[in-house]
Amino acid sequence: MEIYISAEGKKKVMPDMTKITFKVNSKNASYEKVISDGIKNRSELISSLVKLGFGEKDIKTNNYFITEEKRYNEKNKNYEVVNYLFNENCELKFKYDNDLFNKIMLSVSKLESAPTCEMSFYVSNKRKYVDEILKDAYEDALYEGEILAKVAGKKIIECKKISFKPFDDNFVTNENLEFSPRVAKTLYSVDNNISLTPKEIEVSKTIYCLFIAD
Numbered sequence: 098m099e100i101y102i103s104a105e106g107k108k109k110v111m112p113d114m115t116k117i118t119f120k121v122n123s124k125n126a127s128y129e130k131v132i133s134d135g136i137k138n139r140s141e142l143i144s145s146l147v148k149l150g151f152g153e154k155d156i157k158t159n160n161y162f163i164t165e166e167k168r169y170n171e172k173n174k175n176y177e178v179v180n181y182l183f184n185e186n187c188e189l190k191f192k193y194d195n196d197l198f199n200k201i202m203l204s205v206s207k208l209e210s211a212p213t214c215e216m217s218f219y220v221s222n223k224r225k226y227v228d229e230i231l232k233d234a235y236e237d238a239l240y241e242g243e244i245l246a247k248v249a250g251k252k253i254i255e256c257k258k259i260s261f262k263p264f265d266d267n268f269v270t271n272e273n274l275e276f277s278p279r280v281a282k283t284l285y286s287v288d289n290n291i292s293l294t295p296k297e298i299e300v301s302k303t304i305y306c307l308f309i310a311d
Contacts (some may be wrong), residue, residue: 098251102242102252106234107301109266110226112218115193115295117201119212123183126165130231131163135183145204149197160186180268193218199291202263206281214276220268230302234279235259236305246310258307268298 119142123134143156166180191197198216205211237281239253246253275295 100242101306102238102306104234104238105303106230108230109297109299112295114219116190116219118215119187121185121212125188128181131181157188199298215275242245242308253308254311255309261304
């Protein structure tokens, strides 16, 4: 007798790592000037982070582009470039520590052209939790399979097949915290020690089992 069972394993995980994305930008009517200003702003950001103990290799660029800001000219009946916009996203990942986070934000908020910051939390050791989630799901599936087999007057003798889709969960919080330069400067002018507590991440996985009962 074949018994097909699906079961879900769930676990709430407390993140231990954080990622801050610094959105460096500049704006100018000159193409050359917008690039030089953007590079200057990035260099000042990196310098402020290096002073806190990070290496330049810790700061990764994940997005870089220059766009045109256009305006319609009624007289010439066409769009004209009025400004160039420089945008670069720099990522910094580190083991979350509230004191270190405050030092980073305080330092960055003092920059002449402070970047907008986006922050998220994630889990460093995913494998540990994946094993636990799959084990719990299998135990639930076996329990349900044994009940069905008992109802039919039989007993589970083996699990012939287990399948599940690969984990596509990155164990990352869905909520992103954003800090604009204005907000950061206001916050840290009042309180230099902002307290942030990561929210638990709930991860789940469904497995499919084929049991043989006799």
